[in-house]
Amino acid sequence: MEKEELREKCIYYIRNKRRKKFLILFLIYQLMFFITVVLSLNFQLINIVYLIYCLDVDIIVSIFTYILIYKKPKKNKNKDILMMFSLNVYPEIQFLIDKDDFLIGRKIDLVNGYIENQDVISKIHARIIRVGNNFFIKDEESLNGTYLNDKKINEYDVIPLKIGDIVKLANIEFKIK
Structure with a gap:
């Protein structure tokens, strides 16, 4: 039973790492999209409102919700080697x-x-x-x-x-x- 729990923790750790990589790549993509739209709009104030609309607020809100809800593993200061x-x-x-x-x-x-x-x-x-x-x-x-x-x-x-x-x-x- 104890080995199974340790194995599950390890699998959880690997999946957690993959999720973090996905989020980082997705945020980089969103940032690139934002920069492209800003450059194409020539920095006009009325177009900034259009830019916010274009960024697909639903996706951004869901990502931040995921980050806030997601439990981070507890950090142990006395780690073994x-x-x-x-x-x-x-x-x-x-x-x-x-x-x-x-x-x-x-x-x-x-x-x-x-x-x-x-x-x-x-x-x-x-x-x-x-x-x-x-x-x-x-x-x-x-x-x-x-x-x-x-x-x-x-x-x-x-x-x-x-x-x-x-x-x-x-x-x-x-x-x-």
């Missing part, structure tokens, strides 16, 4: 996971945890998510798979991590500490 140490690669690879969203892969400018000189690792291989003081792992549609304690993680699964777990990214094993 997680350490990952490679077991079968020399030199040893270590990750200190102290962010809420930590990407691991071989594309240095896309990930937080960079694994170099390993062609079996995808550009973005796995994601570690922190919700409160709990950590979860998710496979990011990697070619060679992500495993937790020798069980393959499906691309839509979000699995809780605990101290002592063995995470395998393709053929590289990591121990959670």
Whole structure:
């Protein structure tokens, strides 16, 4: 029961992040529309009233209502960190996971945890998510798979991590500490 609750919290966190991205993109679109209309109206005062009418007030009001009603997750000031140490690669690879969203892969400018000189690792291989003081792992549609304690993680699964777990990214094993 407790694992299911943690999984639901993690899924809630991912959906929350997607909603925020959508709102930001939508507000940018509305701002661009506003600027375009203002420039086309040559800053005449009577046309400003027309501009407000054109901005589709219903959509803007619904967005602000959504923002006001939407519950934000509680912030915990004493957040845990997680350490990952490679077991079968020399030199040893270590990750200190102290962010809420930590990407691991071989594309240095896309990930937080960079694994170099390993062609079996995808550009973005796995994601570690922190919700409160709990950590979860998710496979990011990697070619060679992500495993937790020798069980393959499906691309839509979000699995809780605990101290002592063995995470395998393709053929590289990591121990959670």
